[in-house]
Amino acid sequence: MSGTSFDAVDVALIETDGVSHVTFLAAQTFPYDPLFRRHMRDAIMRGEGTPWLEEQITKKHATAVAAFLRAQNLATDQIDLIGFHGQTLWHKPKKGQTLQLGDGAMLAALTGIDVVNDFRSADMNAGGQGAPLVPLYHRALAQEIKKPLAVVNIGGVANITWIGSERDKDLVAFDTGPGNALLDDWVLEHTGQPFDKDGALAAKGCVSDSYMELFFHHPYFKEKPPKSLDRGSFINFVPQSLSLEDGAATLTMMTIEAIAIALRSFPKKTEKIYLAGGGRHNKTMISWLAERTGAYVGCVEELGWRGDSLEAEAFAYLAVRSVKGLPLTLPRTTGARKPTKGGRYYKH
Secondary structure (H helix, E strand, O other): OEOOOOOEEEEEEEEEOOOOOEEEEEEEEEEOOHHHHHHHHHHHHHOOOOHHHHHHHHHHHHHHHHHHHHHOOOOHHHOOOEEOOOEEEEEEHHHOEEEEEOOHHHHHHHHOOOEEEOOOHHHHHOOOOOOOOOHHHHHHHOOOOOOOEEEEEEOOEEEEEEEOOOOHHHEEEEEEEEOOHHHHHHHHHHHOOOOOHHHHHHHHOOOOHHHHHHHHOOHHHHOOOOOOOOOOOOHHHOOOOOOHHHHHHHHHHHHHHHHHHHHOOOOOOOOEEEEEOHHHHOHHHHHHHHHHHOOEEEEHHHHOOOOOOHHHHHHHHHHHHHHOOOOOEOHHHHOOOOOEOOOEEEOO
16 A cells, blocks of 8 residues: 555555454555655646556565565465555546556566455446545454444545444545645645654644635535545645744644544544544644544554554455455445445456
8 A cells, every 4th residue: 555645655464354354464664765755746746647657656566565575474375465556646536537556467467466456446437436445444343342433544635434333324434634645745845854743843833713714615524425535635725824833733733623524424423533544643633633522532553453554454455355246335435326346356
């Protein structure tokens, strides 16, 4: 998995039947180098990829798989399947369009392991948003946990999974709004650092009421879920006239307010929120979110989950569901007309 923060390839190894049995085995992260991140940032800004970039992304995933297997002392024939999400460049669900770069056939050939990729197209063809895709995995992990339960993944974009019960109709998910992407870009532009470590910059700043007022009027918040976003959907709300610290504080609060708005969509009050993704390392974000929502806010590690590898694990899980002909999405997680299968299979 390489998410909308496009900072690394996350590799995770699980054993699963694609339904209720999940055993986590190992995970490792392989960062992209700064030059390659610039290539991807440029491609995202242009809104288009190139054959060269797709080849490089695929090769970097293959290199990560090989390094991971060496570190775990595993042979390729001990792995049944790779779930390969690819790198999202843009996502425009209202137009029925999404672009993830990554060549499944090439990855299968390079690794010598069967691959499933293209997880989103079938859902979008069935009238869905094509995102988020992780909720079924969240539910599989949460079988023994008291409900209702909210899991918020704060990556480049933030998304929420609300699990009311084990029933399909009580699994609801959607993108809440900006996650770390705008904040990371702001900090990188002003300091050269990739993110606001521990939320230290935001903690020193003041939130701009005028920018927040504009933010609340974004039409996305009037749309009913399921709904999803592109990384750049809120790019016009970056507060260019503010200081470094005030800008960081304002962008952090935008992420928090979007989550607070999302929580109003659910039929029962959520007492506990668990965070995954890079945002869970931001101490300011955690404390402000708890203050704003009145809920207990913790990290998914408290549940025995792994916040850095959760999405990579999910695509392994979804790959197994794909080859078994099981749905990857539900009407209340993506808006598809019916539970929808998906993925493309490539034999090595």
